[in-house]
Amino acid sequence: MIEEQSELQGRPLKPGELFRFACRPALACFNACCRDKRLPLLPYDLLRLRRGLKQNSSDILATLVELEEDPGSGRPALRIKLQPDGVCPFVSPDGCTVYEHRPTCCRIYPLARAVQPGAGGAEPSQIFLRQDTPGCLGWEEPDELDIDAWIADQDLAPFQAANNRALKLFMHPAKKGKVSLNQAQTHAFISALYNLDGFRDLVQQEGFTAKFAISDQRLAAALKSDEELLDLGIDWLIGVLFGG
Ligand code: SF4
Ligand code: SF4
Known part of the structure; x- marks a missing residue:
């Protein structure tokens, strides 16, 4: 879901700070990260998956998605339903079959984003954290980039804009602590x-x-x-x- 910094781990990156990362099919770990993961789906993620798959949203919800309760907020939380062997249903030997419409969590890795709503209609403040994951060889690649370059490379802007628009719901001032929906x-x-x-x-x-x-x-x-x-x-x- 849309996380606050206290809910995330990793070293915060400063704006403009460079890090080294690249993900390529030639790496021995290619596709290894598309399994045994919790892959959360924000509302805009499902909109895009539906667009990419050209399926009715109720069919997607029935076959490709699992519902759980977000332990922190108590809200319903959706995630991609992994196959029995733990593999994402969208992965193929050539990579992600929904690449153009893959969800926020897959785009933003190797970073994570924590957000705080802006007061009085101001833009939300955000912080990005490194997610150094054992076995991910992308961290050993020589390419240097910063947060903005990664956002542009992964076409994250429309996802972040849509996720920010949902903050008025997920961080509504009337929400105090964990919610319990009937x-x-x-x-x-x-x-x-x-x-x-x-x-x-x-x-x-x-x-x-x-x-x-x-x-x-x-x-x-x-x-x-x-x-x-x-x-x-x-x-x-x-x-x-x-x-x-
Ligand atoms: S470099 Fe990291 S993100 Fe890319 S395929 Fe390997 S494990 Fe996955
Ligand atoms: S949606 Fe695509 S990138 Fe994300 S885990 Fe599944 S196959 Fe990998």
């Missing part, structure tokens, strides 16, 4: 954030927009763009969970 709230959480096809049907049900004061313009934008639909889902869920 069955209906858990269903709303999954529907609005992860089951975009189901949520699209829901917002078009008669009376939905009037009940939740959603303008015709916002509905039209959400029906045209998955990103807008997800943003609508976040705002709707804030109302459901926190009353606004």
Whole structure:
């Protein structure tokens, strides 16, 4: 999920600080990291996987995703369902079969990002930490880069922007400590954030927009763009969970 620094390990990197890393098919460890991992899926990750796989979101949720409770926050947390042998279902001998749409956790490694929401609408503050992992030979490569270069190389910007937009939900001021969602709230959480096809049907049900004061313009934008639909889902869920 979206982590705070206290939840992450690793040495913080300063902006502009150089580190050495490269991941290449020629390395002996290639693909070794795509197994036996907890691979969390943020809402935008599922949006992108759905786009890449061209499957209905409910089918993806039923076959490729596992639900757990995030131990820190108590929120539902989704992750890629590994195959019985512990391998990610998307890995092939040639690498990741969903590479263009792979989730945040796979893009950001060998770094991790911890965030703090900005006060009064300011940009969130963030910190990046090195994740030195035993067996990952990428750390022995000579290529030098900094955080910005890695973000650009991995096309992380749209993922970070979308994940930042979700902070108003995940770090809502009304959330005090660990949450405990009932069955209906858990269903709303999954529907609005992860089951975009189901949520699209829901917002078009008669009376939905009037009940939740959603303008015709916002509905039209959400029906045209998955990103807008997800943003609508976040705002709707804030109302459901926190009353606004
Ligand atoms: S270099 Fe690291 S990230 Fe790349 S394949 Fe090897 S273990 Fe995975
Ligand atoms: S999604 Fe792709 S990069 Fe991530 S673990 Fe699976 S195969 Fe590896």
